[in-house]
Amino acid sequence: MKKKLAVAVVVLLALLFPGIPFANAAVTVSAPENVILSLTGDTAEMAATWWDDTGVAAGQVRYGRTENLSDAAVAAARRTVADSGYNSFEAVMTGLVAGETYYYQVGSAAGWSEIRSFVAPEGDTSTFTFLYLGDVQGSSAGEYEAWGALLEGAYESYGDAAFGVMGGDMVNNGQTAAEWQTFLSEASPVFSRLPMLAVPGNHESNDMNTGKPALMNRLLSLPQNGPAGFEEEFYSFDYGDCHILCLNSNVYLNEQLNAGTMTLADFDRIKAWIASDLGSSSATWKVVVMHHPAYSVVSDQAGAAVFANWVPLFEAAEVDLVLYGHQHIYMRTKPMWEGQVDYEKGITYLMGNSGSKHYPGALTGYMEALIEDTPTYQAIAIDGDTLALETFDAGGVALDSFNLSARARTLRGDVNGDGAVTQADVDAVLAAVLAHDFSNGNMDINRDGRIDVADAHLIALLCL
Numbered sequence: 001m002k003k004k005l006a007v008a009v010v011v012l013l014a015l016l017f018p019g020i021p022f023a024n025a026a027v028t029v030s031a032p033e034n035v036i037l038s039l040t041g042d043t044a045e046m047a048a049t050w051w052d053d054t055g056v057a058a059g060q061v062r063y064g065r066t067e068n069l070s071d072a073a074v075a076a077a078r079r080t081v082a083d084s085g086y087n088s089f090e091a092v093m094t095g096l097v098a099g100e101t102y103y104y105q106v107g108s109a110a111g112w113s114e115i116r117s118f119v120a121p122e123g124d125t126s127t128f129t130f131l132y133l134g135d136v137q138g139s140s141a142g143e144y145e146a147w148g149a150l151l152e153g154a155y156e157s158y159g160d161a162a163f164g165v166m167g168g169d170m171v172n173n174g175q176t177a178a179e180w181q182t183f184l185s186e187a188s189p190v191f192s193r194l195p196m197l198a199v200p201g202n203h204e205s206n207d208m209n210t211g212k213p214a215l216m217n218r219l220l221s222l223p224q225n226g227p228a229g230f231e232e233e234f235y236s237f238d239y240g241d242c243h244i245l246c247l248n249s250n251v252y253l254n255e256q257l258n259a260g261t262m263t264l265a266d267f268d269r270i271k272a273w274i275a276s277d278l279g280s281s282s283a284t285w286k287v288v289v290m291h292h293p294a295y296s297v298v299s300d301q302a303g304a305a306v307f308a309n310w311v312p313l314f315e316a317a318e319v320d321l322v323l324y325g326h327q328h329i330y331m332r333t334k335p336m337w338e339g340q341v342d343y344e345k346g347i348t349y350l351m352g353n354s355g356s357k358h359y360p361g362a363l364t365g366y367m368e369a370l371i372e373d374t375p376t377y378q379a380i381a382i383d384g385d386t387l388a389l390e391t392f393d394a395g396g397v398a399l400d401s402f403n404l405s406a407r408a409r410t411l412r413g414d415v416n417g418d419g420a421v422t423q424a425d426v427d428a429v430l431a432a433v434l435a436h437d438f439s440n441g442n443m444d445i446n447r448d449g450r451i452d453v454a455d456a457h458l459i460a461l462l463c464l
Helices: 004-018 142-158 178-191 214-219 247-253 255-259 262-278 299-308 310-318 423-434 453-462
Strands: 033-038 046-054 060-064 075-078 080-084 087-093 101-106 116-120 128-135 163-166 196-198 235-239 242-246 285-289 321-324 329-332 348-351 368-373 378-382 387-392 398-405
Touching: 033 178, 033 196, 046 101, 075 087, 080 214, 087 101, 087 398, 101 242, 116 453, 128 142, 142 178, 142 378, 142 387, 178 214, 242 262, 247 262, 247 299, 262 310, 299 310, 310 453, 329 398, 368 398, 368 453, 423 453
Parallel strands: 128 163, 163 196, 242 285, 285 321, 321 348
Antiparallel strands: 033 046, 046 087, 060 075, 060 101, 080 087, 101 116, 128 378, 235 242, 329 348, 329 368, 378 387, 387 398
């Protein structure tokens, strides 16, 4: 209790005395710092990223199962940024034994970090917890210190968490190294001990030449199983019996389209990848993470596009939980299906906000909970057929909670009843449309009240 009170005091002081804005500050690094772990999608691996002095051209990770690293293996690092004040590196530790504690340090002959530890990912587990944190987007070092105190409090309560996921807008200007240095310096004390995943927000996806989250992708290590040309912007991974899909909703701001780094055809290609990824997973739990809200507090252009283009894919795959942010407020929906409240099959959508920037809310018919002007984090505990989510403030006070029970999933798209979703189902829908035979209601895959080529198209996406 004393520790939680101390965390709350740190947050209050940081907000009362926020410090000087740092957007134009110079970056100077003289030793290994900003160490962040990340999952790769392979349970026998753990990635690490860090910054070092500009004089260090090649880095390494030393890791092993003894605290003094007497049995250390070495993983060579790839330099991802060479800038005027720092170099950044990325390396992958391999051959890990699930559930075992490993010790590691990063650096080079010029200097090493302190020795830290982590627990290797577990691929075969039905019980684990992970953390979710929405927008941070600090405007000063003090606001990041407040967020760092919230994160440290979360780690104190959930030190056995498997990983944490950031919902985007970690920084205000995603192409400014000084802002990343401030964020990472607050993230590193926790996320050098448990892995951090992230999706880009609009404040990361603002590279003037590409519209992509260019610096974020160079500073962080994320799974690379997304569609070609969008690796690390879109990716998925499994942890135990949970499938987590991470998406870059910023593509619907059209910055990449306008910059010429994506085409109109890429929107369909991304949708096909999402449908295939979700449709091919047999995990008990399916969770989606993105930045923009499918169900928003106030109207949102990108969120509306997500609702129109991706929500039907989430529903087709019977996703359980969708996490996002963007509007700097906490909001949880009632179970939603096709824009309506549906307590039988609906998906829960949750908007998080872990930083000090807040916007006012507005009540809607689909809201179950709304919390204003309060930084929060979410702890999601999966235990077999039950998912329990709790929302806490910086002092560790529980503000909201709910439970989900595992779905008895149907094989959506199997219109001919042969137990698989294949081209034969696409052909069956097209044949029914041509014959004006609308007797099989299961063919209305997108549930718009009609059986047409749009349903055949959605089945095609599911069977890719």
